Amino acid sequence: MANVTFRTDLCKGCGLCVSACPRGIIKLAKDKINKKGHNPAEITDREKCIGCACCATMCPDCVITVEK
Amino acid sequence: MTVFEKPKSLTDAEFHYCPGCTHGIIHRLVAEAIDALGIEGRAIGVAPVGCAVMAYNYFACDMVEAAHGRAPAVATGIKRSLPENIVFTYQGDGDLASIGMAETVHAATRNENITVIFVNNAIYGMTGGQMAPTSLPGQVTQTSPYGRDVSVAGYPVKVAELLSSLDGPEFIARVAVNNVKNVRNAKKIIEKAFQNQIEGKGFSLVEVVSSCPTNWGMTPDNALKWVEEKMIPYYPLGVFKDRSAGKEEDKA
Numbered sequence: 063m064a065n066v067t068f069r070t071d072l073c074k075g076c077g078l079c080v081s082a083c084p085r086g087i088i089k090l091a092k093d094k095i096n097k098k099g100h101n102p103a104e105i106t107d108r109e110k111c112i113g114c115a116c117c118a119t120m121c122p123d124c125v126i127t128v129e130k
Numbered sequence: 131m132t133v134f135e136k137p138k139s140l141t142d143a144e145f146h147y148c149p150g151c152t153h154g155i156i157h158r159l160v161a162e163a164i165d166a167l168g169i170e171g172r173a174i175g176v177a178p179v180g181c182a183v184m185a186y187n188y189f190a191c192d193m194v195e196a197a198h199g200r201a202p203a204v205a206t207g208i209k210r211s212l213p214e215n216i217v218f219t220y221q222g223d224g225d226l227a228s229i230g231m232a233e234t235v236h237a238a239t240r241n242e243n244i245t246v247i248f249v250n251n252a253i254y255g256m257t258g259g260q261m262a263p264t265s266l267p268g269q270v271t272q273t274s275p276y277g278r279d280v281s282v283a284g285y286p287v288k289v290a291e292l293l294s295s296l297d298g299p300e301f302i303a304r305v306a307v308n309n310v311k312n313v314r315n316a317k318k319i320i321e322k323a324f325q326n327q328i329e330g331k332g333f334s335l336v337e338v339v340s341s342c343p344t345n346w347g348m349t350p351d352n353a354l355k356w357v358e359e360k361m362i363p364y365y366p367l368g369v370f371k372d373r374s375a376g377k378e379e380d381k382a
Contacts, residue, residue: 064133076150076343076350082310100149115134116310122154123145124136 064113065129066105073125075100079117085110088117137161139170143187150350152307152340153181156249157188159313160220163321164191167328173216174208176201178230180222181255199230202237205244216327218245223264224254227287231263234289234335239298241332245323248289251340252361259345263287266364271345286364290337294370300332302371306339308357312367319369331374339365 073096080088080103087110090101103125105111118126139161147153164173173191177183179198186193196204201219209217226234226248237244253271254260261271261278264286268277290304301323305316316338323334339361341353348356 072144074149078150078350078354081351113133118134119310119313120155122147122151122158124140124154124158126134127132127136128134129132 063109064111066108066111066113066117067127067129068103068105069125069127070094070102070104071097072123073100073102074098074123075102076122077103078120078122079103079126082116082120084114084116085112087111137165139164139173139190141188141190145188146184147181148344150341150343150353151181151255152251152338152354153249155307155313156247156316156338156340157182157185157220159307159317159320160218160247161189162317163324164189164216166321167216167324169216169324169328172214173218174212176205176208176217176219178219178221178225179256180225182220182222182249183256185220199225199228200233201225201230202242202244202246203233205246206237206240206242209242209244213243216245216324218247218324218327220247221249222255223248223250223252223262223289224257227263227289231287235293235296238293238302238333238335239296241298241300243327243330243332244334245327246333246335247320247323248335248337249340250289250337250361250365251342252286253342253345255342255345259342264289264365266360288365290335290365290370293335298333299335299371300373301326301334301369302337303335303369304337304339304365304367306357306362306367308339308341308354308362326374337365339367
């Protein structure tokens with residue numbers, strides 16, 4: 063199973079990873095605010111992740127690390 | 131096994147760019163190319179004036195800040211005095227295509243052995259969204275509130291096409307970073323632009339069609355759609371010139 067980690071404090075909540083994810087399992091956490099004041103992106107269902115790194119490819123802030 | 135992590139040629143500094151700004155993606159692609167080619171120790175970057183003015187904080191190699199538009203001239207001096215080093219400039223459209231057009235054209239026609247990364251987002255970002263030389267016909271900006279009127283403001287400058295008409299430059303290409311496929315292709319092209327310099331082939335310029343969600347007044351997602359629908363038809367992607375491959379013009 064792929065392991066995706068978000069460096070949440072760097073996230074600016076732009077949502078590019080949300081639309082890049084082919085499995086549709088990333089969303090912006092509407093109930094959380096990071097230290098920059100944004101709703102950070104988070105993964106909703108780790109089991110479904112295929113480790114394609116599409117999210118990390120589109121992330122402008124190097125928030126995401128993908129391991130397999 | 132790590133599939134994807136932050137490249138080592140980027141420092142730990144947080145990007146100051148607006149949310150969804152593709153400068154971050156392009157910085158990362160440049161850093162990935164530096165990592166892949168193992169040239170971190172001898173790379174020297176030249177930062178522009180514009181949104182990327184603080185690029186020197188983000189790349190973990192030696193960096194020099196140039197006066198507005200003069201990055202190719204500064205890079206020429208560095209490369210000629212330190213020929214073993216790998217010299218690249220990172221410039222926006224206001225920097226390269228407007229005030230720096232003379233330096234760019236002359237560095238290209240001299241076939242200086244440098245790598246130029248040119249970020250085209252069709253607007254002046256840092257100063258608040260004025261019309262740039264690359265703004266599309268009809269595009270609404272701070273200084274063209276009724277849309278760019280080509281009868282008054284003229285037509286956009288297509289830098290890749292313009293430079294590929296010269297005999298001098300080695301490699302001219304245009305890529306985009308609006309989706310995963312294009313980002314992965316951009317990575318290959320940027321790496322090639324650095325590889326050309328290592329092999330001593332000469333001037334390599336990669337134009338990256340980019341977005342500016344803040345000044346376009348769009349969400350980051352819609353800005354990337356606008357790139358796809360409006361910018362790429364006007365600025366077609368592809369390799370325009372690759373002299374050593376014998377390619378004068380081949381729009382992929």
